[in-house]
Amino acid sequence: xSGSNDGGSNVYHHEGGNMPPHDHHDTEILTxxxxxxxxxxxxxxxxxxxxxxFIVSFGFGILFADPLNSIQFFGFKLGFWWAQQGSIYVFxxxxxxxxxxxxxxxxxxxxxDD
Amino acid sequence: METQTxxxxxxxxxxxxxxxxxxxxxxxxxxxxxxxxxxxxPVANGMATAADWMSAASFISMAGIIAFAGYxxxxxxxxxxxxxxxxxxxxAPYLRKFGQFTVPDFIGERYYSSTARIVGVICLIFISxxxxxxxxxGVGIVFSRFLEVEIELGVILGMAVVFVxxxxxxxxxxxxTQVAQYCVLIFAYLVPAIFISILVTSNPIPQLGxxxxxxxxxxxxxxxxxxxxxxxxxxxxxxxxxxxVIDVFAITFALMVGTAGLPHVIVRFxxxxxxxxxxxxxxxxxxxIALLYTTAPAVxxxxxxxxxxxxxxxSYQEAPAWLKNWxxxxxxxxxxxxxxxxxxxxxxxxxxGKPAYTGETGANGERVLSNTPTGSNNEIYVDRDxxxxxxxxxxxxxxxxxxxxxxxxxxAALSTAAGLLLVVSTSISHDLMKKTLMPKITDKQELRYxxxxxxxxxxxxxxxxxxPPGFVAQVVAFAFGLAAASLFPAxxxxxxxxxxxxxxxxAGMVTGLAFTFAYIVFFKFVSPExxxxxxxxxxxSPEGIGTVGMVLNFLVAFAVRLATSAPPDEVQxxxxxxxxxxxxxxxxxx
Numbered sequence: 001x002s003g004s005n006d007g008g009s010n011v012y013h014h015e016g017g018n019m020p021p022h023d024h025h026d027t028e029i030l031t032x033x034x035x036x037x038x039x040x041x042x043x044x045x046x047x048x049x050x051x052x053x054f055i056v057s058f059g060f061g062i063l064f065a066d067p068l069n070s071i072q073f074f075g076f077k078l079g080f081w082w083a084q085q086g087s088i089y090v091f092x093x094x095x096x097x098x099x100x101x102x103x104x105x106x107x108x109x110x111x112x113d114d
Numbered sequence: 115m116e117t118q119t120x121x122x123x124x125x126x127x128x129x130x131x132x133x134x135x136x137x138x139x140x141x142x143x144x145x146x147x148x149x150x151x152x153x154x155x156p157v158a159n160g161m162a163t164a165a166d167w168m169s170a171a172s173f174i175s176m177a178g179i180i181a182f183a184g185y186x187x188x189x190x191x192x193x194x195x196x197x198x199x200x201x202x203x204x205x206a207p208y209l210r211k212f213g214q215f216t217v218p219d220f221i222g223e224r225y226y227s228s229t230a231r232i233v234g235v236i237c238l239i240f241i242s243x244x245x246x247x248x249x250x251x252g253v254g255i256v257f258s259r260f261l262e263v264e265i266e267l268g269v270i271l272g273m274a275v276v277f278v279x280x281x282x283x284x285x286x287x288x289x290x291t292q293v294a295q296y297c298v299l300i301f302a303y304l305v306p307a308i309f310i311s312i313l314v315t316s317n318p319i320p321q322l323g324x325x326x327x328x329x330x331x332x333x334x335x336x337x338x339x340x341x342x343x344x345x346x347x348x349x350x351x352x353x354x355x356x357x358x359v360i361d362v363f364a365i366t367f368a369l370m371v372g373t374a375g376l377p378h379v380i381v382r383f384x385x386x387x388x389x390x391x392x393x394x395x396x397x398x399x400x401x402x403i404a405l406l407y408t409t410a411p412a413v414x415x416x417x418x419x420x421x422x423x424x425x426x427x428x429s430y431q432e433a434p435a436w437l438k439n440w441x442x443x444x445x446x447x448x449x450x451x452x453x454x455x456x457x458x459x460x461x462x463x464x465x466x467g468k469p470a471y472t473g474e475t476g477a478n479g480e481r482v483l484s485n486t487p488t489g490s491n492n493e494i495y496v497d498r499d500x501x502x503x504x505x506x507x508x509x510x511x512x513x514x515x516x517x518x519x520x521x522x523x524x525x526a527a528l529s530t531a532a533g534l535l536l537v538v539s540t541s542i543s544h545d546l547m548k549k550t551l552m553p554k555i556t557d558k559q560e561l562r563y564x565x566x567x568x569x570x571x572x573x574x575x576x577x578x579x580x581x582p583p584g585f586v587a588q589v590v591a592f593a594f595g596l597a598a599a600s601l602f603p604a605x606x607x608x609x610x611x612x613x614x615x616x617x618x619x620x621a622g623m624v625t626g627l628a629f630t631f632a633y634i635v636f637f638k639f640v641s642p643e644x645x646x647x648x649x650x651x652x653x654x655s656p657e658g659i660g661t662v663g664m665v666l667n668f669l670v671a672f673a674v675r676l677a678t679s680a681p682p683d684e685v686q687x688x689x690x691x692x693x694x695x696x697x698x699x700x701x702x703x704x
């Protein structure tokens with residue numbers, strides 16, 4: 001457990017366990033406030049990405065598939081394309097962006113693991 | 115060279131490769147057996163996850179189902195890929211930080227309760243065995259059609275191979291075998307798809323071919339031609355759905371959430387070194403999966419066009435050899451209802467039930483059926499599972515492509531079977547033995563129990579493969595529905611709601627599980643005659659009911675939480691800890 005309670009404010013010590021030696025944040029101490037704002041930044045990112053996830057699959061591919069099908073898109077009806085092709089490409093894009101953005105957030109709050 | 119010889123060479127070589135890898139990567143400790151020592155490279159883990167995930171259902175059945183269902187088949191495409199977004203964003207990084215061996219491990223520790231752990235083990239075993247039975251059927255089909263051996267012998271051969279690398283190598287052996295199996299299966303899927311795309315549309319990229327014009331001079335696009343042909347034959351248009359929107363919504367949601375809650379997929383993320391590696395690994399997994407999943411709808415459309423072109427209005431005596439081969443093993447059945455010797459294909463079942471052969475040969479050389487004919491003009495029954503396997507023959511591709519597809523189908527089935535058997539054996543040796551019944555056993559003894567459990571699980575799976583229960587196909591909905599309604603909410607709340615307690619989580623899991631189980635059993639087994647949309651709850655089919663089960667799980671958990679006390683401080687500290695990526699060590703026994 002990396003949380004220790006010293007009279008009101010939790011202090012999270014960075015545990016390096018069996019990780020290779022690394023210098024850039026061995027001296028850092030994660031404060032409770034830092035961890036909290038890290039978590040809120042994470043939740044904001046999740047909310048945004050899951051909204052896109054929902055819109056392309058359940059929105060374009062299912063709920064609005066019928067109206068979108070009246071639009072032609074490279075030989076496909078657009079609603080059908082979202083359901084059988086487009087949503088999958090967007091899913092990849094979402095995870096790729098998540099990997100990139102989380103790394104940036106990890107570093108900003110000093111909680112990254114490299 | 116003869117196609118048959120090529121098949122033996124391809125399948126034999128791939129099996130030798132898997133066994134070779136297993137011997138090279140034997141597991142020496144529980145950590146290696148359970149999570150490959152936690153040192154798998156994220157790209158390799160992504161590939162292994164893709165092979166783990168893509169089963170006989172993805173490789174053999176999915177394109178066939180889409181070929182018949184058209185737009186309605188989209189639920190599988192979106193459901194089985196969209197789940198990775200949930201897995202990558204909501205579960206994988208945090209479970210990696212938690213750093214244990216199994217899914218029940220997380221539930222047991224997070225909810226400080228061996229009851230919760232046992233509920234987790236029960237869900238896991240039920241989900242995994244349901245799944246394994248399906249894989250073994252796939253192995254049986256491939257063996258009986260391509261290797262011309264009895265299904266029994268085929269299943270035993272497949273089990274022997276899995277036995278060698280799962281029991282010897284554990285997670286470590288399975289991981290590197292799955293990397294090889296992914297390469298075999300994706301190559302085997304893409305090569306015929308590219309050939310057929312060129313044949314049908316002149317475009318070598320199937321994903322683009324699906325939107326191109328058909329190369330028959332008609333100037334129509336693939337999908338427009340399919341729509342027109344199918345409507346002519348009395349079907350609904352390929353690009354239009356026939357299911358209610360709410361049901362499509364619920365099924366897709368249940369498949370997505372179920373995917374994210376499947377234990378054999380989740381444990382793959384325990385094998386990478388760091389939290390950020392778990393995220394990267396999920397990205398690679400989806401890229402490798404999407405390669406097959408975006409090709410499948412193209413294969414489906416091309417296969418349906420080819421099938422109608424070659425079969426409809428063809429006299430049986432002039433019909434191609436593949437049709438008769440599949441008829442021989444009982445997956446095609448033709449009844450010459452109007453006595454003209456010509457195969458007519460159309461909407462509706464040709465006769466009641468699956469083909470029941472009398473053993474006699476009819477006037478045109480077909481196997482005579484004893485089924486009661488229906489009033490429809492359709493004369494031919496085709497099992498959906500044959501499409502991917504028959505595609506190279508239908509498109510008259512060279513023998514080595516057929517051999518490759520046989521090896522690919524086996525790779526898909528065996529890789530998933532091995533992953534499932536491993537989570538079953540680890541949950542027994544680790545969660546049941548070590549953590550519940552016999553806490554004093556040493557690492558060595560635990561490893562021995564894991565190997566014994568794996569061997570027993572393989573035996574049970576082999577038995578299910580040789581004597582498939584008649585309800586295999588019907589219980590597939592179980593695996594996803596139960597994972598969605600039980601494991602997924604418990605894990606999600608465990609990470610995102612620091613205040614969720616033991617009472618809430620257990621009550622939620624039990625409610626979700628019981629509701630989903632009862633609903634599926636009622637409509638599939640107790641009263642199958644009521645299994646139609648007017649009797650369903652909110653018009654949601656048993657396939658999609660896991661979505662409702664999940665909502666119930668959350669509601670009950672919140673309600674019970676309000677009436678009970680907060681989890682202990684050290685558990686709340688643990689939740690704080692798994693939310694932060696720093697300092698994720700390799701899981702170790704304690």
